[in-house]
Amino acid sequence: MVGITSFGAYIPKLRLNRKSIAEANAWGNAGLKGMAKGQRAMCNWDEDSVTMAVAAAKDALRGVKSSAISRVFLATTTAPFLDRQNAGIVSAALHLGHEIASMDITSSQKAGTTGLIAALDIAKSGEDNILFVASEKRRTKAASSQEMQYGHGAAALLVGADKPVAKLLASHSRTVDFIDHYRAEGRDFDYQWEERWIRDEGYMKIVPPAIDAALKKAKLKADAITHFVMPTVFPAVTRSIGKAAGLADKALRDTLGDNCGDTGVAHPLLMLVDALQDAKAGDKIMVAGFGNGCDVLIFEATKELEKLKGPRGVKGGLANGREEKNYNKFLTFNDLITKEFGIRAEADMPTPMSALYRKNDMVLGLIGGICTACKTPQYPKSDVCVNPECNKTHTQEDYTFADKAAHVMSWTADYLTFTLDPPGHYGMVEFDAGGRFMADFTDVAVGDLDVGMPVEMVFRVKSVDERRGFIRYFWKAVPRTA
């Protein structure tokens, strides 16, 4: 039976204090004061839907060989590239190899659940180890309700038939051209319609029939559902839907509004991961995704769930936060204000596509070399071993640095260099098993770093070529979390 064989999640470390949004904007929109509770997850300047997808996937793939992955899906409405496969970037970062299928799924808030159903359908044909990632970084206008309600985040699921931790019992989909919001080609922001209409004509009329249909397919009564995953930015709506469908009150899952916010396409999956982290064998988990229609999936947790160790998931992500009280930083990171960055921001360094392709493993996969003669790991891989006692030529094999433990050898906090988040932290990162290179640190505040501190590598935006609209990705070091 097909289902979910592993899961992971990623919530950016930075959590914007909602009070800071209200304090800056209530003068013009007093309504924001009432929403000024808790925190919302916000991407650092160097995070986007692709980098979060990689982080969530890394969480889900602990202990899974990258070569085992058969296919990668990325669901998002906030893909950094409109025409360059974003799932392909994820695949390159995870070093999944070239012999896999990949697809971006987009254009609706239910892309996460719709895509997951498709992945499960493919698994039914016998394909195992399908990596399904949903990631979202929705841009919102300053002082909007959405700025308060939304969050950034990603969830990753491994789909297949090999010892699922949650098996699929049934799913049902509905397609309705209901426009609660839309974002047209070339537009920066969503256009929203009235919330009360969305609630009454949208959620309340579109979701319950899908729940009924799914329950029928699963031959389950509504009260059998132990966890009901239904993201909305209006908690009352989740309750009303649950009630309408006959679900138990205690089954309603927390929508993670307090300290994460609604992560759009990723949110049903993020909440599913959260539920899986709480679930016990036999629990029935219903996941609903709303957006121009509705998807409902019903899973049953299995005994395998207890054996799955390692994912940080939503719990780990929520625990690893740092409060940001500076609303200006949020505006800056999300390009919502025009800011002076000085002459260093003008430096023009185009990326030759030919060179990037040639060095794709090195740059996106953080693949270096290990000398087969002296066993020295080294980055970058070279035709001449860097070990001065060896220097043998043409002896190197690929060596993955992305998952290796490392520590800080030297560091600085640079106030002169251009970065959206000064000071720029960088230094020599030394890998415990061998190899080192000068790397950026990210998600660190002044005073965090010290020589010898353990770090791990994360996939991030290195810089943005504004002139050519190109995003350069690379790996950075962050203080290691448990």
Add this chain to the structure above:
Amino acid sequence: MSAGIKDKVAIIGMGCSKFGERWDVSADELMIEAFEEASKDAGVDTSQIQAAWLATQLEEINVGKSALPLSVALRLPNIPVTRVENYCASGTEAFRGAVYAVASGAADIALAMGVEKLKDTGYGGLPAMSAGTNMNMRGPNNTAPGSFAQLASAYGAKHHVSKAEVKRAIAHVSAKSHANGAINPKAHLQKAVSVETIMEAPMIAEPLGLFDCCGVSDGAACAIITTPEIARRMGRKYIVTVKSLQLALSSGTESEFNGWDGSYFLTTRIAAKRAYEEAGITKPREQVSMMEVHDCFSITEMVTMEDLFISPEGGAIKDVMDGFYNADGKVPCQIDGGLKCFGHPVGASGLRMLYEMYLQLQGRAGNRQLKDPQIGLTHNLGGFPYQNVSSVAIIGKLGR
């Protein structure tokens, strides 16, 4: 080891422009200013120069590519002129070219010129530069201060010195250079600065504050080289000769191979050893009279004191605090004010350092004159602590 360069060539003329924010002149005028002084000093005009080298690093925003800018500016008589670029060692690299040309017999008289017009870049500090296609895709967007600042974290960790102690010691390094530069009319920054002011200055790259960083200046410096025999024939009384000229480049081990600890310059140690051997110096702390080292940042100078084997390993802080490198210390360092006060017009710096040593050796350094120096050492460090070009040059009186 090869026979080496010791006493094979003589410097018969040197010139150095006023360094600073030379808004009124371009690079060609800076070169002419330096050359006119050197030409007068040597008693040599352009018709006698048989080969020349030009050092300039940031050619695209500076004088332009090739050695033509020098050839055209000085109207050199269609002689071979070569442009060299080796990061901050470029000036010394031009000197090397001229020295080896004379030593080989290819030229009787050769010119080494270095120039940079940084104040046309619009930057505070050196401009952002490409690190090359591959490195641009993976390297951090590092600056020079951010790269050199890391010496401090690694040095402190290695020698168990607190951040505060390192900060105070490097402030003393800068204060000493400011005191020296204050009386040098060619320096850009001619002002004494207190240790307290230095320590309280705005942070540039942890732990380097504004006064831990050298200035940003325009400038040119040059040397005219010949053989000791020709120098004698020309009637020179005090002949200054090259004792050694060494260059060591990283091979990637510091940045890619676990071993180097980030607290010192591997290349400088290698270049210094070779240079002392070439010059016949066995006890550098006793035998070197004075030094001009690459004080792009105060921390660079401090660790370099150990890498040149003047201070014992881990002992630079004590020497700095004891005033060992002050103008009245045992081995005065940056007696002209250093990069700290001259700024660092990259191509010119190595030759500017030699200019001060050359003046001092001849007793021509005016109010900065040291008592009877015999051996002067200059040092450049181009690139970054973890990947660099290091040069060490030693000059002295002929026969010493």
